[in-house]
Amino acid sequence: MGKIYIIDVTNRDGVQTAKLGLSKLEKTMINLYLNEMGVFQSEFGFPTTHHEKYYLAANLELSRTGVLQPIRLEGWMRAIAEDVETCFKQVPDIKHLNLSISTSDQMITGKFLGKKGKRDIVNMMVEAVDAARAHGAETVGVNAEDGSRTSLDFLLEFGLAAREHGADRLRYCDTLGYDSPFTIYETAKALAENVGLPIEIHCHGDLGMAVANSVAGAKGVIDGGQDAYINTTVNGIGERAGNADLVAVLLALTKAKGIGGQYQLGCEMDLSKSWRIARFASYAFGVPIPINQPGVGANAFAHASGIHADGVLKDPENYELYSFEELGRGEPEFVETGREICTGRYGGISGFRHVMGEIMGEEALRFHDAEEAERVLELVRYANVLAQKPLVEDELLFIAKYPDIAQKLLTMTPLDY
Ligand SMILES: [Zn+2]
Numbered sequence: 001m002g003k004i005y006i007i008d009v010t011n012r013d014g015v016q017t018a019k020l021g022l023s024k025l026e027k028t029m030i031n032l033y034l035n036e037m038g039v040f041q042s043e044f045g046f047p048t049t050h051h052e053k054y055y056l057a058a059n060l061e062l063s064r065t066g067v068l069q070p071i072r073l074e075g076w077m078r079a080i081a082e083d084v085e086t087c088f089k090q091v092p093d094i095k096h097l098n099l100s101i102s103t104s105d106q107m108i109t110g111k112f113l114g115k116k117g118k119r120d121i122v123n124m125m126v127e128a129v130d131a132a133r134a135h136g137a138e139t140v141g142v143n144a145e146d147g148s149r150t151s152l153d154f155l156l157e158f159g160l161a162a163r164e165h166g167a168d169r170l171r172y173c174d175t176l177g178y179d180s181p182f183t184i185y186e187t188a189k190a191l192a193e194n195v196g197l198p199i200e201i202h203c204h205g206d207l208g209m210a211v212a213n214s215v216a217g218a219k220g221v222i223d224g225g226q227d228a229y230i231n232t233t234v235n236g237i238g239e240r241a242g243n244a245d246l247v248a249v250l251l252a253l254t255k256a257k258g259i260g261g262q263y264q265l266g267c268e269m270d271l272s273k274s275w276r277i278a279r280f281a282s283y284a285f286g287v288p289i290p291i292n293q294p295g296v297g298a299n300a301f302a303h304a305s306g307i308h309a310d311g312v313l314k315d316p317e318n319y320e321l322y323s324f325e326e327l328g329r330g331e332p333e334f335v336e337t338g339r340e341i342c343t344g345r346y347g348g349i350s351g352f353r354h355v356m357g358e359i360m361g362e363e364a365l366r367f368h369d370a371e372e373a374e375r376v377l378e379l380v381r382y383a384n385v386l387a388q389k390p391l392v393e394d395e396l397l398f399i400a401k402y403p404d405i406a407q408k409l410l411t412m413t414p415l416d417y
Contacts, residue, residue: 001222001263001264002192002198002221002222002225002226002227002228003222003227003228003263003264003265003266004218004222004227004228004229004230004253004263004264004265004266005040005041005227005228005229005230005265005266005267006039006040006041006229006230006232006246006249006250006265006267006269007039007040007041007042007043007074007200007229007230007231007232008030008034008039008041008042008043008231008232008233008234008246009043009076009202009231009232009233009238009243010030010034010042010232010233010234010237010246010281011027011030011031011042011043011044011045012043012044012045012046012076013043013231013233013238013239013243014233014234014237014238014243014281014285015027016238016239017237017238017239017242018239020237020285020286020287021285022284022285023284023383023386023387024052024054024055024058024386024409024410025383025386025387025391025395025398025399025406025409025410026284026387026395027044027045027055027059028055028058028059028062028398028405028409029280029284029394029395029398030042030234030277030280030281030284031044031059031062031068031071031073032062032067032068032394032398033234033273033276033277033280034071034234034277035068035069035070035071036270036273037269037270037271037273037274037277038267038268038269038270039071039246039267039269040071040072040229040266040267041071041072041073041074041096041229042071042072042073042074043074043075043076043098043231044056044059044073044074044075045059045075045076046075046076046077047075047076047077047086047087047090047091047094047097048077048078048083048086048087048090050090050414051412052090053090053091054408054409054411054412054413055408055409056073056075056090056091056094057091057093057408058405058408058409059073060073060091060093060094060095061405061408062402062405064093067402072095072096072139073094073095073096074096074097074098074139074141075087075091075094075096075097075098076097076098076100077097077098077099077100078099078100078101078128079099079100079101079124079125079128079129079142079143080101080124080127080128081124081127081128081130081131083099083128084097084099084128084131084132084135085131088135094137095137095138095139096137096138096139096140096141097132097137097139097140097141098140098141098142098143098171099125099128099129099132099140099141099142099143100142100143100145100171100173101121101124101125101128101143101144101145102121102145102146103121103144103145103146103147103150103154103155103158104145104146104147104149104150105149105150105151106146106149107145107146107149108121118154118157121158122157122158122161125142125158125161125162126161126162126164126165129142129162129165129166129167130165133165133166139168139169140166140167140168140169141167141168141169141170141171141200142158142159142162142167142169142170142171143170143171143173143200143202144158144159144170144171144172144173145173145175146173146175146176147171147172147173147174147175147187148172148173148174148175148176148178148179148183148184148187149176149178152187152190155172155187155191156190156191156194156195158170159191159194159195159197160194160195162195162197163195163196163197167197168197168198169197169198169199169200169229170191170195170197170198170199170200171199171200171201171202171229171231172184172187172188172191172199172200172201172202172217173202174201174202174203174204174213174217175202175204176204176206177203177204177205177206177207177209177210177213177240177241178206178207179203179209179213179217180207180209180213181209181212181213181215181216182216184201184203184213184216184217184220185216185217185219185220185223186220187217187220188201188216188217188218188219188220188221188224188228189220189221189223189224190220190224191221191224192220192221192222192223192224192225192226192228193224193225196226197226198221198226198227198228198229199217199221199224199226199228199229200228200229200230200231201213201214201217201218201221201228201229201230201231202231202243203217203231203243203244204238204239204240204241204242204243205236205238205240205241205242205243205244206240206241208241210236210241210242210243210244210245211244211245211248211249211252212252213244214230214231214232214244214249214252215230215249215252215253215256215259217230218230218253218263219259219263222263227266230244230249230253231243231244232244232245232246232249233245233246234246234247234277234278234281235247235278235281235282235285235287235289235293235296236248237281237285237287245293245294246274246277247271247274247277247278247293247294247295247296247327248293248294248295250269250271250274251271251294251295251321251322253265254269254271255321255322271326271327271328272325272326272327272328273328274295274296274327274328275296275327275328275329276328278293278295278296279296280392280394283389283392284387286389295322295327296327296329300324301320301324301329303319341354341355342355342390343355343356343377343380343384343391343396344380344381344384344390344391345381345382345384345385346381347377347380347381348377349370349373349374349377352373352376352377352380353373355396356376356396356400359393359396359397360397360400367400372403375403376399376400376403379399379403379406379407379410380396380399382410383395383399383406383409383410386410386412
């Protein structure tokens, strides 16, 4: 029986969201948290976008040196050979790619405006796959954008052509959140059976069904005899109504009636990191976690009504499907209500030493010399300027631990023109 893997796309689809964004250090932190959680792959960015260049290279370096292991880092681009060429010019060490092109009649007529037909779409995609292979890409996923408004016949033709040219996976994108669990199950099963490749399921929440569709789609893929890959984002942040939420998908896969215990995850996942990654993403994006968010919302384990409170006190399982401890909740969190020393863009060395001392204890005194402490502080200043908000402890620790990598992340050399 096939297994289910998670590919998180926060650092691609999430940051594409209107009015939101992440600094390069914040994107790196997301990759680190995803790795700690056991996520199979992070779609870590845009290799054809100039300002991503140093960030992508620095994260690949973290991968090479074992810091970002075993997670795979994969870059997203359009499925055209020109983008693949630009990608390998900008980020020569990249190993995993996803190549995306629209496949629906709506997009072919409404976006390509009659300049491209279905044949052209398939040709552009296979040329891009060939180019990726020629450059030594280790894995290539091919994305059918707007797949849910594409005829099954054309999806099969597209998927089979991708497979013939050596693609490793087909991503079925419900780009507009148009599917229901019933339709996506059937389509995903048919794709798995007839294309003969593992299938990725990429869902959006325009009709409120992103998580349900992801799980139903994955079930279809497995029943069709292939491994399934679900695309998620942290807190469901994504374009318009968002993507399938990472924690909710994991809860559904492990706890839902008829799903939990029936299907196997391809990677061992550590749900107890849920609270930390959800909180960080909320802070970094500047978007509060909804009070009723599964697992990580403020009310996910709150009980007020007499009957429920009485019931949960007698036995939590009366009114809770899973425990807060499983998600890494329950530790007290302190808020400073008195004097507070901060560090940041205009900070000096003594404030910085104080802050690092609070976080690291004795370790903070282990900066080799004043010069090293000064260098880390300088990096912290730059990171603060780029993020436009105070850095969290994990970010400060990361910079102190990997100053060379941090320096690369903070490098924004304007264009190679
Ligand atoms: Zn999307």
